[in-house]
Amino acid sequence: MKHSVNRPPTPEADAADAHGNDELTLREIINIKLVESGEKENLMELVRDRLVECGWKDEMNALCREYVRKKGRNDVTVDELIRVITPKGRASVPDGVKAELLQKIRSFIVSAAR
Template sequence: MRHSVNRPPTPDTRDEQENEPTLKEIINIKLIESGEKERLMELLRERLVESGWKDEMKALCREYIKKKGRNNITIDDLVHVITPKGRASIPDPIKAELLQRIRTFLVSPTL
């Protein structure tokens, strides 16, 4: 039985691409470093409370707990059921406002 010649492996371009951060990751890093992410999160919280979304989600949670029984449900169950409904019910104007703030941040000269 013959053995192959020992040589280094051929570099795989996928390995290089995996090490480079994606555009989404770069934007997220910039948002965090600048403190803008925390400001956006606070704005989101305020807008969701103002719009009644938070109360609506609270009511959905209570309804689901009542239906399943307090002792028959975990937090993970509740999160799994409520999260898709919560994301889908965020008012479009709030999404648009946040998106506009992110776009403004991205084109600002401080980046």
């Protein structure tokens, strides 16, 4: 299974891979359909735009800069920065952005099922 560059694999995905489970989950099927149709890229662009509009991107940038300043520029790796900032970033995505994305995915599923 191919994992997102921006997001580490979920423990469930790793467990399924470890057990040799070849059946696709509903989440995987939806993801495949989104990629094949090109809709995933459209949704990613929508989320990026919304996160910039609401100031989330600037907030994450400031958190990164603050962390690097505290630790020292030469003492921080990109992997460490991602490990520290990712939970804060995920938790701070505005509910409105999540709701809009979920609605777009639901609309896609309904239209794809017809």
